[in-house]
Amino acid sequence: MPESIEVYYARVASAADAEGRLAPNAELQAWEVFPFESEGLRLRPLEPLAQAELPRHGEGGTSCDGCDRGDQRSAAVGEVWRDDHWRIAVAESSGAPLILILSPLAHHDFTTLPMPLAAEMGQIMVALGLAIEALPSVARVHVSKWGDGGEHAHIFFYARPSRMPQLRGTMMAVWDDYLPPVPGDVRDGNARAVVQDLVRSYGGRAAGPVA
Ligand SMILES: [Zn+2]
Structure with missing residues (x-):
């Protein structure tokens, strides 16, 4: 036991x-x-x-921001990409050159994703990671799934700046809150390049500030 x-x-x-x-x-x-x-x-x-356990947003049929944003009519300003099953939003400016958040349009916890969606998620994660690592200021993509705040699955992609070895590894998530926030137009320019890459390599369509 x-x-x-x-x-x-x-x-x-x-x-x-x-x-x-x-x-x-x-x-x-x-x-x-x-x-x-x-x-x-x-x-x-x-x-x-x-x-x-502390309750999470969206549990037990309670109101869910993830579902609200999945609804095309109320897509949040931060949305930069979507296809028939998934959406990607850009996070508020922070220290990282770019943080993107991948979520299914339908309400699923990470651990209850139907297998066909899980298979799509894997392909999007790889294509998105490659696109983020192609940014000129970025060496590595860090991928994080926590899920303690909301039940609706959401996966974070942190762009780790290149040639700043102090920012390697798990502590990047902490450094991100101390580094000066990147200007919004820089963040959006990075998001635009990544989304264009993703549309070419995987599909879907650009949305919001990068469309
Ligand atoms: Zn939801």
Whole structure:
């Protein structure tokens, strides 16, 4: 029988100090991509085990932003691409040259996508990743699926700037919130180039600010 969350949590809590804080991780904090200096850095105390998972937008038939945006008539301003089953939106300007978000038009959690849609998703992810890595300021695409805020599947694609080795890897998502936001016209120019590539390589059509 796999371990319960109560046993998992008890083991984690037993590693914390009297204030409930876990020890700093010297190896992680010495990592060249770690954004913070170690002095004064400490973890927040562990919170108690919650009674239940926090509710997510769109769960149990509650109102869902993802579905609202899937409806062509109320497509959000950020939409830059769509085909018959999927849409891509551009995120608010942040430190990354571009962040795109891929979602199905219909309401599915990531883990309940019907297999034909899952197969399409894989092909779009690969074609989109290649298009993002073709941007002149970008070396790598980082792909993230979290899904703790909303049930409607949404996958993030971060454009990682080239020749800035501090921004490699998982910490890019943290660096993104500290780097100065790219100007909106730069972001849209990057999105336009990526969408044109995607339309050529996979299909679909440009929308919104890049159409
Ligand atoms: Zn939905």
